[in-house]
Structures are given as C-alpha cells and as structure tokens.
Amino acid sequence: MSAATIPVHAQPSWSEEDRARAExxxxxxxLLHGAPDAPLLAALAAAASALGGTAGALPQAWAALGAAAGAPLQGVCDEFNALFISVGKPVVMANGSWYLTGFLQEEPLAELRADLAELGLGRRAGVTETEDHIAALAEVMRHLVLTGPDEAGLQRQRAFFARxxxxxxxxxxxxxAQAPGADFYAKVGALLLAFMDIEREAFDMLEVSA
Structure with missing residues (x-):
C-alpha cells in the first residue's frame, strides 16, 4: 500500500467524470507503487483496445500503454525493479521533494505532511515510502475526488494538486521517458502526463471562474 491512510466513504453524487478521474x-x-500482475496487464490491454482510434493525448497514451501491456509479465516486473528499486539512488526517483529541491526529506515533504494532517490523513504503519511518493499522492487525489464532489471538495482538490x-x-x-530500459513504464509516464495535464487545465479553469 502507499504512504497515506485513505478512509473512503461512499458518496451518492459521483459523476461519471469523477468516477473516471478516481479510477x-x-x-x-x-502501477507506480509496485509492478503489475498478469490480470492487471490483461485489463490494461482490454481497456486500451476499447478506446479504438479515439484522438487526443490521453486516448493515445492509453493505446500505447495497452500495446506495452502485451509484454511478458516477468519483463515488466524486472523493468519496475530496475527503475525504482535500489539500495542506493534509483534510476528514477518517484518523490516530489527530489524534483523540487534535489534532495529527499526536505521542506516540501514537511509542508505535505502538514496538509495531510489537516485533511485527516497520515502515513500507514509499516510503509517505507514517504508521503511525497507519486503513488501516495495519487491515492490522496483519489480520496479527495471520491469524498469531495461538491464545490468545496473541488477547491480542496485544486489546492492539493497545485501545491x-x-x-x-x-x-x-x-x-x-528518458530512463534507460524503460518501455512499459515510459508508457505509464506518458499516461500520467496526459491525465495530469487535463487535471491541471481543469483546475486552472476552476481557479479563473472562482
């Protein structure tokens, strides 16, 4: 599991858009917390094929990921380990503090922990990743989407995402994308980029209209 404790309570007013965002x-x-298993790879391939030839950065990223999901499971698992698992510095760092300051355990992590505390969230016992790991942040956003479909919830999502x-x-x-040996996970990165770009643009519009 990722680094944040996520108590999710059912909301009767989820829109299809909110469900898709949460998914x-x-x-x-x-995908960014651990290597996929065979059923997940099969589901990715099926989901991508269902999109057909839909235009746009996100459908194209899905199509590329679906094609990459046809790779042998062991190869994908080896790729995850080669990119993210290391006794020293991994090939690809997945922590926000690293990209913001060049170091781990820096001020952005302290600010994140303070914001998580305000949201009533915290790190799960036994989790090794810090809260600024991209997988943990994605889980937090999923929680915020599912528990805040109203205007106040959207503003919480926007503020957390922006910061x-x-x-x-x-x-x-x-x-x-540039990591040596990255194939499947380069496609995961492209999907993340396309989806997060859409989120950022939507939140920018929300800020303008506020």
Missing part, C-alpha cells in the same frame, strides 16, 4: 488516480497509484503535484509531475514523466 485514473487509482491505476497510477497501483504538491503540479510543480513536478511533468519532470517525473520525462524522467521515465
């Missing part, structure tokens, strides 16, 4: 955040959290994800998600995606 994207959940998928990114799952803790928007400044560095593109750098993380580009690091995946």
């Amino acid at each position: 994207h955040y959940a998928l990114l959290a799952r 803790h994800i928007a400044p560095w998600y593109a750098d993380f995606a580009h690091a995946l």
Whole structure:
C-alpha cells in the first residue's frame, strides 16, 4: 500500500467524470507503487483496445500503454525493479521533494505532511515510502475526488494538486521517458502526463471562474 491512510466513504453524487478521474488516480497509484500482475496487464490491454482510434493525448497514451501491456509479465516486473528499486539512488526517483529541491526529506515533504494532517490523513504503519511518493499522492487525489464532489471538495482538490503535484509531475514523466530500459513504464509516464495535464487545465479553469 502507499504512504497515506485513505478512509473512503461512499458518496451518492459521483459523476461519471469523477468516477473516471478516481479510477485514473487509482491505476497510477497501483502501477507506480509496485509492478503489475498478469490480470492487471490483461485489463490494461482490454481497456486500451476499447478506446479504438479515439484522438487526443490521453486516448493515445492509453493505446500505447495497452500495446506495452502485451509484454511478458516477468519483463515488466524486472523493468519496475530496475527503475525504482535500489539500495542506493534509483534510476528514477518517484518523490516530489527530489524534483523540487534535489534532495529527499526536505521542506516540501514537511509542508505535505502538514496538509495531510489537516485533511485527516497520515502515513500507514509499516510503509517505507514517504508521503511525497507519486503513488501516495495519487491515492490522496483519489480520496479527495471520491469524498469531495461538491464545490468545496473541488477547491480542496485544486489546492492539493497545485501545491504538491503540479510543480513536478511533468519532470517525473520525462524522467521515465528518458530512463534507460524503460518501455512499459515510459508508457505509464506518458499516461500520467496526459491525465495530469487535463487535471491541471481543469483546475486552472476552476481557479479563473472562482
């Protein structure tokens, strides 16, 4: 599991858009926390094929990820380990503090922990990743989407995204795209970039209209 404790309570007013957003955040959290299993790869391939030839950056990213999901499971697992698991510095860092300051455990992490505390969220016992890991942040956004479909909830989503994800998600995606040996996870990065770009643009419009 990722680094934030996420108590999710059912909301009767979820829109289809909110459900789709929550599902994207959940998928990114799952893929970036650990290597996929065979059923997940099969589901990715099926979901991508259902999109057909839909135009746009997000459908194209889905199509590319679906094609990459046809790779052998062991190869994808090896790729995850090679990119993210290391006794020293991983090939690709997945922590916001690294992209914002060049170091881990810095001021952005302290600010994030303070904001999580205000939201009533915290780190799960036994979790090794810090709260600024991209998978943990995606889980937090999923929680905020599912528990805040109203105007106040949207403003919480916008504020959290703007402060803790928007400044560095593109750098993380580009690091995946350029990482030696990255194939499946380069496609994961492209999906993250396309989806987060849509989120950022929507939140920018929300801020303008506020």
